[in-house]
Structures are given as structure tokens and as C-alpha cells.
Amino acid sequence: MTVTMRPIQALRLWQEVCLHEVHDEAPDLTMRQMAILFTIYLEAPPHTVRGLAQKLNVTKPVITRALDRMGAMKLVSRHRDEQDRRNVLIRRTVEGALYVERFGDAIVGKALDLPT
Template sequence: MAVLTTVYLCASPHTVRGLAETLNVAKPAVTRALDRLSDLGLVRRKPDPDDRRSVLVQRTVKGSVFLSEFGELIVKAAEETGADEIEAAAHAA
């Protein structure tokens, strides 16, 4: 989920190397995540026109819709959860 939200919330263009550095994870971990996200249609990879060894990661409409709906679920869950429960969860973490 971190790779997906980074692609959508941080300025483009995104590369595997850049995402790995931003998220402080190894490039193979980002590649595996992008493989899954691409298979689901949530992101798209295209060759970098300036560097044939690299690919650029792009947003998709399906990915935008998914994150929007996911965000709405989070907001709804937060609204249904009492302030005391949220406070307790924050201190437990």
C-alpha cells in the first residue's frame, strides 16, 4: 500500500529507484509490489524515454478510484469509531 500511496501522493515522475529511496526499502521489494499493482491495473509502467534501462511508474484511473474508495472507507471507519477507541489505539501502537 505504501508504494501505491507514494505514487499517487508524491510528485511524478516515479522510478523504482526513486520509490525505493523514498520508502527506504530495497529495489526488489518495490519491483515485486509494482508487479502486483500492475497486474491489478492500479499503476502502469512505461519505458523512460531518457534512460532505456529505467521505467517510469504512472497512475491509472483504476488506481485513483481504488485509493479514493479506500480513503472513504477509512474516514467512515474513523467516524464510526469513538474518540476514546482512537486514542487508545494510538497509545497502543
């Protein structure tokens, strides 16, 4: 499948999705938190704080703060790696999976609504 969009159309789509999220009272995530969440849900596990920090080119404390917020919203959970207690494994949750799926549906829905 190929989608062709001009930059202004892509920006309009992003605006519409953002407005939908605000109106829907969805969790208010930063761009960094969204990048972390999508990495966890769209790429194969395992995910660690160290690995996410490397992927996003940020420090481990930056990832930890983002995970604290997302954990409070039940979008992800953290557990010590039983094989290597130094590692913290990040796991998907049902709530997080539903959030990501709903977000994807919102993008598709808003894209279909855009004028051609």
C-alpha cells in the same frame, strides 16, 4: 483541521478500515504495497523504481515484485522513460486512482463511526 485520537482509537480505526477492505473484497495489498501505492498517488510524479526503492529504503527487486502484483491488479502501470531508457517510470491508472479514493473514503467513514 486537527484530529485528536488516543492510540487505541487509532488502532480501532485501522482495524475497522482493514475489516471493511476484507469484507469489500478489495485488492489484498501488503503494508509495503500500500506504502508504494500511496507514495505514487499522493506525491507528485515522476516515480521510478529507483526513487521508490530509495524512499522506502528497500532494494529495487523488492519494488519490482510489489509493482508486479499491483500492475496485475491494474493499480499502477510501468513504462520505460523515453529520455533515459534505464529508468522505469511508474504511472497512475484510473483503477488505482479509484482504489485510493475509495480507501480514503473508507477511512473517513469509519472515523465518523467511531465512538467519541
